[in-house]
Amino acid sequence: MEHKIKSIRTFIGAKDFNESRQFYCDLNFEEVIISHDMSVFKNENFAFYLQKAYVKDWVDNSMIFLEVEDVEYYLEEIKKLDLVSKYRRVRLSEIVHNPWGKEFFLHDPSGILWHIGSFN
Structure with missing residues (x-):
């Protein structure tokens, strides 16, 4: 099978x-409203759907790995947004160095865990 994934x-x-x-x-991210309870958020290379739906076990176990070109730059840009002060449940870590690469963590207001990093 040949995958021609878009x-x-x-x-x-x-x-x-x-x-x-x-x-x-x-x-x-650019928001495109799909309906009263769903939007798609995207940039030029990436998109995800946000739903007006909350299932604690699902949200508490949701993780997304966002690969970026420059982890240090991306972290500094996020820090400039001061999201931790603006949203009471948002958390942001420093960079963690792993054998496979480096990453930092961003929890959204619902608790979705974003791993933002790069591979060696």
């Missing part, structure tokens, strides 16, 4: 849909 998109939930929408807009 994209892969995850669906994530939101404890407070409007707060999460604003959070992802603040992260500089």
Whole structure:
């Protein structure tokens, strides 16, 4: 089988849909509203769906790995947004160095865990 994949998109939930929408807009993703309870957030190479749906076990176990070119630059740009002060449940870590590469962690307002990193 030959895969001619154009994209892969995850669906994530939101404890407070409007707060999460604003959070992802603040992260500089473009929001395209699909319906009153779903939006797609994208940039030129990446997209994901945000749903007005909250299932604690699902959200608490949702993780996304976002591979970036320059981890240090990306972390500094996120820090400039001051999301931790703006959103009470948002958490941001420093860079962790692993044998396979490096990453830092960003929890969205609902608890979705973003791994943002690069591979060696």
